[in-house]
Amino acid sequence: MSAELRLVGFEELSAGVLRDRLLADRARFWSGSGLDDDAVRALHDPIFFHQLGGFGAVAFTPDERDAGYLLGVVTADRLGVVHALAVAPEWRGRGVAVRLVERFIAVAVSVGARAVQAAAPPGDATVRGLARRFGAAEAPSPGHAGQGVDRVLYTCSLPAG
Numbered sequence: 067m068s069a070e071l072r073l074v075g076f077e078e079l080s081a082g083v084l085r086d087r088l089l090a091d092r093a094r095f096w097s098g099s100g101l102d103d104d105a106v107r108a109l110h111d112p113i114f115f116h117q118l119g120g121f122g123a124v125a126f127t128p129d130e131r132d133a134g135y136l137l138g139v140v141t142a143d144r145l146g147v148v149h150a151l152a153v154a155p156e157w158r159g160r161g162v163a164v165r166l167v168e169r170f171i172a173v174a175v176s177v178g179a180r181a182v183q184a185a186a187p188p189g190d191a192t193v194r195g196l197a198r199r200f201g202a203a204e205a206p207s208p209g210h211a212g213q214g215v216d217r218v219l220y221t222c223s224l225p226a227g
Contacts, residue, residue, distance in 0.1 A: 071133055071162060072126045073169050076119030084124065085115040088135060088152075095134075095152040100187055109137065109150040121146075123169050125153075125162050134162040138170050146174030146182035146224070163196055171200075175224050182224060185210055185217040193220065 076084060089110055096106045114122060114137040121140065125133040134153035140146045148170060153162045174182055186193035197220035210217035
């Protein structure tokens with residue numbers, strides 16, 4: 067169960083060390099995602115760990131291992147964007163992603179976000195299930211990730227903070 071996990075904001079950690087550690091373990095975290103290694107590496111731009119670290123979080127196991135993490139940001143027009151969300155295979159289906167998204171939503175609301183959005187490849191049943199759990203609306207976004215690279219946008223309205 068995810069209750070045994072401890073969520074820690076990136077701002078409390080060494081950004082470079084954390085990024086390096088998560089990238090070193092990317093094959094495990096992103097197994098089954100359908101994204102190739104170049105796409106996974108591209109998701110981990112240093113800005114999400116350094117300048118935008120206050121929006122990201124990592125879930126630690128009781129023995130201080132990484133169970134999952136979320137990279138996100140709230141834009142100037144008050145849109146919370148879940149940029150990347152990954153859970154280690156042995157922790158999938160145990161509520162880790164839910165806890166990370168709940169934390170992100172709380173942070174987003176605290177800085178005035180009006181909605182949270184995520185983009186995922188079409189047919190990603192895991193993302194679709196998580197988005198539905200949060201009541202997100204689903205919309206196709208052709209070419210969202212470049213010419214011929216479609217995505218599905220999931221958008222969830224937030225209560226006023």
